[in-house]
Amino acid sequence: MGGPGREGLPGGAPPSVPVLVAGRYRPVRFLGRGGMGVVHEAEDTRLDRRVALKMLTTVEGLTGDSEAWDRFQREARALARIDHPGVVTLYDSGVHDGTPYLVMQVLDGTTLADLASSAGPLPTTVVCTVALGIAEALEAAHTAGVLHRDVKPTNVGLTRNGRVVLQDFGLARLAGEAAITRTGAIVGTPQFMAPEAMRGALPERAADWYGLGTCLYLMITGELPFGPTVDYGAIIHRALGDGVPPLSGRRPDCPPDLCRLVDDLCRQDPALRRQDPESIRETLLPLSYGGTERLVDLVTDRARDGAVRGAWAIPDVPESVSRAEEMPEYLWDEAAALPDRRGTATDPFRPATLSDTTRRIVLGTMTPQSALARQREAVNLVLRGRLEEAAQMLSVVVPVCLTTLGPDHPTTLTSQYWHAVCLARLDAGRPALELFSSVNRRVARRTDGHDD
Template identity: 80%
Template sequence: MGGTGRDGSTGGALPAGEPVDAPVEAPVEASPPAAPLLVAERYRPVRFLGRGGMGVVHEAEDTRLDRRVAVKMLTAVEGLARDSEAWDRFRREARALARIEHPGVVTLYDSGVHDGTPYLVMQVLDGTTLAELVADTGPLPTAVVCTVAFGMAEALEAAHTAGVLHRDVKPTNVGITRSGRVVLQDFGLARLAGEAAITRTGALVGTPQFMAPEAMRGVLPERAADWYGLGVCTYLMITGELPFGPTVDFGAIMERALGDGVPPLTGSRHDRPESLRRLVDDLCRQDPAARRQDPGAIRDVLLPLTYGGTETLAALVTGRAREEAVRDARAAPYAVRAAPPGGAHEDVPEYLWDEAPVLPEPRDAPADPFRPATLSDTTRRIVLGSMTPQTALSRQREAVNLVQRGRLREAAQMLSVVVPVCLSTLGPDHPTTLTSQYWHAVCLARLDAGRDALELFSRVNARVARRTDGHDD
C-alpha cells in the first residue's frame, strides 16, 4: 500500500491499486496510464498503484537513495507554470504537509513539477485500505471499528494543528499496515493543486458518498468536513454499507445527503455500544456547527472500546494478504496463456504485467466503489505472452528485493506471474524456475500460509533432488 490508496490515492503510500470513484471521476480505462520513464530525473516508476480524480500513482524507485516510494502525478492540474501563483501555493501547501510528523499521517518526502505536472513523493506502506478491508469482511468488530476511528481522529488532529485540512476523508484514503497501524493518506490534495485549477478541469473535490453536505452546497470545507468524513467512514465500518446506498449516481447521492442525510444509528438494528452510535450520528450531522468536532471528546468515546482492536486489525490485514497470496499461488499453474498470433508484443509497456492476476468483472456487473480497475484478460494474455526468460529473471530478482523489504503481498503477486512463465518457457527444472518457486514459498510461509508453502517447498526440493541425483523426469 503506498502513501496512496488505490484511487491514485496516494497521498502517500498505497497498497497496490486505488479504486476509481466513477462516474464522478474519469471513466475507467482498460489499462494503467503511461508513466514517465524518470520523474524529475530521480524517480523511476516500477508499478502502477492506482488512480483517482486528482491523478495517478506509481510505486517508484528513488534512484538517489535506493528506496521504494509512491509518486503521485497530479494530472488534474497539469500545465502548472513555475512562475504562477498556483505554483507558489503548491509549494507552500507542500511544505505545510511535510511539517506534519505523526505515525498516522503518511510521510511526504518530496514534491515538484515534472513537465508541467505537479507530483508528490511519499512513503509506501505494506498493507491494505479500509475500503478493501470492509469490502472483503463486511461489518467490522467494535474494537476494530474504534481502533481505526481512533487512529483517524489522532491523525486529523495532528494535521489540523499543523494547519492542514484533509478535504477527502474516505475509506480508500485510510491505509492499514500489517501491524495494525492506521495511516491517513492524500492530505490536502485539493489545496495543494488549487481549487481554481480543479474547477477548470471539471474534477470534483471529494468523493460523493463521503463528502460533507456543506461541500456539496459549494461552501469551502473547514475542519468540520474532515470530522464528517470520519463519521461516515465509521458508519461504513459498523454497517458494512455505503451511507447512501450502492449507487454511483452523484445526483441521487446528493439528493439523499442533503435530504434525510446519513441514516441514524441510534435506535437502529445495528447492535453496537450506544455511545459509539451517538458519536457517529453527531459526526454525520448535516449542519457543521452542530457536528461534534472536539478531538479530545471524540477520543474519549472511542478509547474505552479499542481493547484488543489493534491485534484483531493486524490479524485481519495479515489474513487478507495471506488469502490473496494463496489464491494467486493456487491459480499460478493455470495463469500462463499462449502468446497471441504473431508472437511477443514488444510494444507492451513493461509495467503492465505488474497488476495482480485478477480477471475483470463482467461488463454488466454493478459498479463497486471499493474495487480498483484491473487489466483486461486480453491485455494480460499479451503481457504474459511477451515476457521472456530474461525479463522473468529480472522480475524474480525484483520480487526477492520486495521480500527482503517486507513487501510480501506484492512479492507473492509478482511471483505468481513469474513462476508460470518460467514453467512454460524454461521448464520445471531450470534454476530460475526453481528459485522463483522457492521465493514464492517463502512469501507464503511468512504470510502464515504454512500448508501451501510446505507443498511448494516439497515440489522444489523434489526437483532439486532429481537434478542432484541425475534422475530427471
C-alpha cells in the same frame, strides 16, 4: 509527463513517466491512480531510500510565476509541518516539466477500503482503533492549519504493525480548483463527501469529521453509506435528501455511544456536526482496547490470503496474441502485477482479477528473459521483507512461467519456490508446504526421470 493511459488495461495504464524526476527520483513500480494523478514507488537516488512519488497530472502546466504555483508551494510547506505518526510524511515537493509532484513515505500494509472489502463489518475494537487513529491525525493536521478534504477508506493506510495512517492530506486543496477548471470533475468521492461540499461550499474542518463518520459507517455495517451504486447522481441525491441512514436504533450490536457518534458526525448541517476531538476521543478510546492487536491480525490475514489465492492460478492462454496488443516492458508491473482496484457496481472496493485482454498482453509479451528479471525483482522484495509485494508479483510470474516456459523450467520452479517462501513467512503453512512439495517433485522428475 505523457498523455492519458492506454485503453483496455485495468484502471487505464498510467501515463509514461520520466526516467528521473527532478534529477533525483527514479520511478520503479506503479502503485496506483487517483483523481489527482498517479503514484509510483521510486528510488531516491540521493539518499538511497524508497519513496512514494505522486505526480499531480490534473494540474499540469504550472509555471514558477503563477498564482497556482505559489498556492501549491504554500500548501506543500503546510503539509510538511505536520509531524504525527498518523499522517503520511511528506519529504519533498516540486514541479517536473510543468507537473507538480509530491514525495512521501511508502507504507507497507493495506488500506481500510481493501480491508473492509474482504472482512465486511469489523469488530468494534478494530473500528474504534482505526477511527481513533483517523481522529488523532485530523486533529494534528487541523492544528497545523491543514484540511484533508477527502477523508475516505482508500486514503486510510493500515500498516502491518497496526498503525493507522491518513494519506493524501491536502491534495484536494493542492489540485482542487485547477482540476475542476480543467476537467469539470468533482474533487472528492461522493460516498464520503460532506453535503456542504456537494452544494459548492468550501469544505471546512466539519467536512473532514463527516468523512470520519462515513468511514465509521462502512466499518460498522460493511456497507457503503448510500448503497452499492457508482451513479454519482443517485449518491448525491441521497446525500442531500435523507442523508446517511442513522445507526441509532437500527444496529443493536453496536454500542449506543458509538452509534450516536456516527450519527452526530454524519449530520447534514455542519453546524450541528460533532467536531470536538476530545469528545470524539472520549467515545472511541474505551471501546478500542485490544483493537491494535486484532487489527494486526486482520491485516496479516489479508496479506496471507492474497498470497495463497495467487499461488495456484494457471490462466487459460490463447495460442497466439496479436502483436498489435503488445505491452511495453515498463508497463508490465503496472498493469499485471497489481490487481484492478476499480471494483464493481455491487462491490466498489473488491479488487477484480486481471482482464482477459491484459492477461493476453502479458502472456504474449513475456519471454524467459523478462520472466527471470521479474523473478529476481520478487526475490529482492522477499529479502527486503516486503512479502506481500513479492507474493503479488510472483502470483503473476508463476502462471506466466507455467504457460510459456512449462512446469519443469528452472525459472518456473525457482519462482514457485520463492512463492512458497512468501507463503511460509506469511504464516500460510499448508499452502506453502504443498507448493514446496510440488517443486520438489518436479525437481526430482528433472533429475531422476520419475516422480517420487
